[in-house]
């Protein structure tokens with residue numbers, strides 16, 4: 237079935253096609269000059285010292301665990317209202333995910349008060365996730381981290397160019413992780429980026445990305461080195477130049493795309509004022525947001541009613557989603573489950589509505605009118 241209004245649409249045109257063709261013709265298709273250009277451009281736009289392009293964000297999160305030396309038995313505090321990859325990374329190094337609740341139904345980011353309550357002698361780090369591109373309370377989170385000597389990882393997958401008090405998200409904690417999966421703000425098919433202001437982390441991330449080898453094929457092809465040593469137990473987490481070339485074009489488009497999304501959000505907010513049985517989270521947020529998604533929450537409701545409304549919207553040709561089913565309720569996380577009041581309500585009553593820069597005022601009008609008739 238194809239929807240009249242899809243949840244997301246790629247912002248692609250001939251420029252991405254040309255970038256792919258140019259890269260194919262250059263005959264260097266694996267990690268090389270395009271990847272270096274993509275990383276440099278990303279660092280510049282995010283006002284951060286270092287960027288390492290990777291095959292996806294899941295591996296960026298894994299590398300973050302390795303770089304911060306998180307090991308078996310260590311505890312890492314994380315949200316449950318996130319994509320499961322955020323938490324899976326903790327398990328890759330046999331550490332223990334400690335789930336914390338979100339602030340409220342209006343603010344779906346991790347609650348600093350709940351973070352602090354869950355700190356023990358074994359806590360090593362906090363992973364935060366900037367939900368929908370809206371910043372977590374970074375002042376309080378960084379303060380807690382300093383006080384308890386904890387590292388901070390930002391899962392900024394939703395948040396390219398989003399800000400917290402003028403600072404770009406992903407550049408505030410020790411490490412920031414980005415995704416360029418097809419439906420993200422920046423799309424390369426698969427792809428990710430690890431960013432940091434710490435040069436030691438950067439150097440080691442580059443080693444770990446490519447088997448722990450001291451030089452890459454591209455450098456050897458240029459005669460910069462003829463041999464290599466292996467100094468770390470690394471992985472193959474590389475991105476290729478075909479995807480990096482698409483990423484460069486996407487970066488050229490992102491500012492305009494985000495401005496368009498901002499307008500769409502404002503249209504939604506205006507038209508939704510007349511629906512009283514819903515909450516629009518982050519409605520008084522002052523930080524710049526990438527508006528990765530547009531979530532709403534049903535008031536005095538339950539998952540059955542939510543699912544019924546989603547079905548009706550689908551029948552009307554409107555695609556929706558749920559960001560997210562709570563991670564602590566998945567079978568594999570059963571043994572780490574705790575009760576998280578806000579997260580559970582949100583997971584049962586949230587509906588993600590279409591959000592992408594191609595939406596028109598007519599689309600928004602249709603979506604809000606249809607939603608209103610069912611609420």
Ligand SMILES: *Cc1c(COP(=O)(O)O)cnc(C)c1O
Pocket residue numbers: 291292293294295318319321322365391393394414415416417427428
């Ligand atoms: C998409 C996403 C990921 C995973 O990114 P991949 O590039 O698909 O591995 C992790 N965390 C969040 C919050 C995401 O939205």
